[in-house]
Amino acid sequence: MSARPARRRAPQQERSRQMVERIVTAGREVLVAHGYDGASTNRIAAAAGISPGSLYQYFPDKDAVVGEVLGRYLDDLETRVSRAFLEAVPARDVADAVHATVVALLDVIGEQPDLHRVLAEQLPRTAGGRRVAFARRIDELATMALLGRGVPPERARVTAWTVVRTVEHVTTSYILERPGFDREVVVAELTRLVTTHLGGSAPGVS
Amino acid sequence: MSARPARRRAPQQERSRQMVERIVTAGREVLVAHGYDGASTNRIAAAAGISPGSLYQYFPDKDAVVGEVLGRYLDDLETRVSRAFLEAVPARDVADAVHATVVALLDVIGEQPDLHRVLAEQLPRTAGGRRVAFARRIDELATMALLGRGVPPERARVTAWTVVRTVEHVTTSYILERPGFDREVVVAELTRLVTTHLGGSAPGVS
Amino acid sequence: MSARPARRRAPQQERSRQMVERIVTAGREVLVAHGYDGASTNRIAAAAGISPGSLYQYFPDKDAVVGEVLGRYLDDLETRVSRAFLEAVPARDVADAVHATVVALLDVIGEQPDLHRVLAEQLPRTAGGRRVAFARRIDELATMALLGRGVPPERARVTAWTVVRTVEHVTTSYILERPGFDREVVVAELTRLVTTHLGGSAPGVS
Amino acid sequence: MSARPARRRAPQQERSRQMVERIVTAGREVLVAHGYDGASTNRIAAAAGISPGSLYQYFPDKDAVVGEVLGRYLDDLETRVSRAFLEAVPARDVADAVHATVVALLDVIGEQPDLHRVLAEQLPRTAGGRRVAFARRIDELATMALLGRGVPPERARVTAWTVVRTVEHVTTSYILERPGFDREVVVAELTRLVTTHLGGSAPGVS
DNA sequence: AATGAATGAGTGTTCATTCAT
DNA sequence: AATGAATGAACACTCATTCAT
Known part of the structure; x- marks a missing residue:
């Protein structure tokens, strides 16, 4: 409660950043492999190794990912x-x-x-x-x-x-x-x- | 069903050609008006004045029409x-x-x-x-x-x-x-x- | 092509009416059995013995059925x-x-x-x-x-x-x-x- | 973890009671403002200023809160x-x-x-x-x-x-x-x- | 040939609930 | 205790395609 107050949130933000990274990377892969029409949110989530719901924790909708x-x-x-x-x-x-x-x-x-x-x-x-x-x-x-x-x-x-x-x-x-x-x-x-x-x-x- | 077998083909081909024409024209209109994603087969068939099923008599799939x-x-x-x-x-x-x-x-x-x-x-x-x-x-x-x-x-x-x-x-x-x-x-x-x-x-x- | 022109469409309309009937009946059953929140369109369609897509041939959306x-x-x-x-x-x-x-x-x-x-x-x-x-x-x-x-x-x-x-x-x-x-x-x-x-x-x- | 075992419970119970209070109050607000369907557990937890997970420490499920x-x-x-x-x-x-x-x-x-x-x-x-x-x-x-x-x-x-x-x-x-x-x-x-x-x-x- | 009703896998998205931290 | 990220089944709805008539 006193030692590292300022750095407290860093790990969380780091984790969050990594998830965004994974989703963006997966989105890029899927986009390249299947084209825009084939880039479904479920496919992107699967490629990122996460559940469809998780994707929406980081992006408001499909177009935001793309x-x-x-x-x-x-x-x-x-x-x-x-x-x-x-x-x-x-x-x-x-x-x-x-x-x-x-x-x-x-x-x-x-x-x-x-x-x-x-x-x-x-x-x-x-x-x-x-x-x-x-x-x-x-x-x-x-x-x-x-x-x-x-x-x-x-x-x-x-x-x-x-x-x-x-x-x-x-x-x-x-x-x-x-x-x-x-x-x-x-x-x-x-x-x-x-x-x-x-x-x-x-x-x-x- | 038996009378004029020999002359049968010509009119049929003509008819067929006309149908293709109507579908292509309708396809063009729909494509221009609604874009590729909005160009559903039902919409094209409707614009051509035919049933969705008939469209498949003349084209194997949507992309063939486009x-x-x-x-x-x-x-x-x-x-x-x-x-x-x-x-x-x-x-x-x-x-x-x-x-x-x-x-x-x-x-x-x-x-x-x-x-x-x-x-x-x-x-x-x-x-x-x-x-x-x-x-x-x-x-x-x-x-x-x-x-x-x-x-x-x-x-x-x-x-x-x-x-x-x-x-x-x-x-x-x-x-x-x-x-x-x-x-x-x-x-x-x-x-x-x-x-x-x-x-x-x-x-x-x- | 000449005998029964006026009655031609009757069977189709009859069939359509029956489908509406089946869906409404199924909707009523599901509504009674599962309540409004449990009355999903898929459930109603299944109860009516039809596919989810077919339901939408007869009703524009879920609330229309209910x-x-x-x-x-x-x-x-x-x-x-x-x-x-x-x-x-x-x-x-x-x-x-x-x-x-x-x-x-x-x-x-x-x-x-x-x-x-x-x-x-x-x-x-x-x-x-x-x-x-x-x-x-x-x-x-x-x-x-x-x-x-x-x-x-x-x-x-x-x-x-x-x-x-x-x-x-x-x-x-x-x-x-x-x-x-x-x-x-x-x-x-x-x-x-x-x-x-x-x-x-x-x-x-x- | 060892000092005052006997008196431990009272403050905890008090704290717990306060949490229940906050959740119930938040639940009422959300219920009134958004109706039953709009009263998601996340919304209630947010209104109570707690995490969605914590809500389940005090109530077994959504309907218990309501x-x-x-x-x-x-x-x-x-x-x-x-x-x-x-x-x-x-x-x-x-x-x-x-x-x-x-x-x-x-x-x-x-x-x-x-x-x-x-x-x-x-x-x-x-x-x-x-x-x-x-x-x-x-x-x-x-x-x-x-x-x-x-x-x-x-x-x-x-x-x-x-x-x-x-x-x-x-x-x-x-x-x-x-x-x-x-x-x-x-x-x-x-x-x-x-x-x-x-x-x-x-x-x-x- | 022609119909159009029927299909059903697929879409983007939500949310009650769980669980690793 | 508390967190909040993660889950995944479920939702309403679409549409290219098929098939009984």
Whole structure:
């Protein structure tokens, strides 16, 4: 009653955190293995080794679980891509900025390609909005960068929008389709495509 | 039950064809109005004016109906885009070919944007394969065109693949996101992006 | 195709009516045996010898089934009690009218005492309103009768209300409690109680 | 664990009694606020400021808690009504006795009308028996009173039973239905109804 | 062929009760 | 004693599919 008052609750919170972790992990597995429609709460609970009722101690409903799984992935994706983009833009030339962004994106997607597939193919209203919202954020950053390079506002917006969609989907397609060529090749190709369009000096063809 | 055995089949096939037609049309309406999850077989049958049981006389299961709806849409899309591409490639320069293809694609998508949205956002493994298959066909054609222009084989393949994915997804995004700028602007932007990359003379900025 | 066009649908409707009947009967049994809370849709369906899904072909939800069971009972009760009351009031003296009403009420309740018990003890918002509404209807009729006999309006309302509640609950209690005396004895007692209060000549004590 | 074994029990019992008190109070609040179906054990425990598990240290199951809440209410009701009845019967005339009893009953019910409503409308077998048991006790007292006034035994029993049910339900209905007239009016009406029936001199109409 | 009633496994969710701590 | 996380059977309801007519 006197020794460790402040740390009293820690074990409980730790336990709780672990349960959330187990459920999220199980949710991710089930989502990847069975798709959104097949990701029933009972299946997720079973995969987490808990009873269906326990799941509801930690999440208010099914979509909250799925939302957490996707949310974490998107948090990671957004953080890393944003950072790559923001770090690359000011210092170096266009080619380097594009290259860094593409690589960051491929890194993230490549770590959980199956999850990204579900996200890309079945985004069930849960995550669709977020993806678009992030794309718009990047749109704005890219627009700013273009304005800084003297591109007229209207053109800047269109160009930014187009280029962002291009990078987003070409990287996604590379992971999902697994075409027969190496990652570096796509990176180079995509970088060149975007860089040229943005009017920077194209990187040499490797 | 005995009179005209030989002529029997034709009318029956005709009737059968009409039923399939009604079901597919109903399926499309329901899919667009209620999404994939809301497209229950009962709802489709009701919209077609038939009984749920009859639907199974013509389609083995729900996904077959959905598949047929999407299949026809993709048939149309593929036919028109292929034609635009094939007609444009030989005669004119790169910019024209790209422009014609982009316009054809936007035309098709624009005619049934809601259906395309369902296809793009909810395609539940039903249609994913077909879309990729068509993209690969266009990949090959584009590769051929590049080879004809002296591009080395490996580069040709990568460039074709990248450009095809770019056009596919930027057009789709334009329809689904409804960003604030005019269609002609995107067409010009996308055409310029692709044309420049392919090494053709970029079209003048309108 | 020509012989019996008008009667075509009859068998189907008949079948449908029978299913409704089976479900209502099963619902009544389950309600009586397990109470409102124990009357699960699965249990009712099983008692009716059908699948849970089939129940929903005939009723939109659980309360509709329960409502139908209780509704039919209350329809019967209201019809017979109203008739007894209305037929007795004009022609004969007060004692006869009261007597006829009490007998009618005991007849109806006595036919399905267990159902009446559920109704009286667990009326789960489903039927509560109806019971009160019917009581109010009788209130009005009784008030009218009293006004016709020269009772001042305010007194008439209170007296009618009191007497109606008395008859309603004493009869219900007799069925539910099964006290040790004969039905005729309660009928006589209740008739005398009410008749005296209404100022009529009390019937002789049997 | 060894020091004061003999005095241990008293404080514990006190503590235990307090816990029971808190649970019963919480149970009453929840019962009134959410009805029987909404009175989950978790909700009651939360309202009592204890954990769901602790509740089971003091009560074997949910119905025991509800039973205790209703039991206490009925204890109060029985005590006060019995006293009013017993005090009134010997000394004064019939009208006064009935009047005193009716007033006592309305007092008790009026103090916790919402609880009485739950008791009357949703008593899930938990309390039904007790209510009947109390009514029977009053039956006996009333029968005795009637026998003392020279009424033949069989008649006395029936009359007592009838009158007790009448008073019980008319008062309850007055609280639950909230008809438009004042309490004194019902008291007068009910007193007159019963008194007349018992053969006493009816009180003057106020 | 066509019907549409019937099916039944499945869904997301709740809650009285238990039990390891 | 007290906790509160964990349980799991049960609930109302859905829908792709089947089958007797």
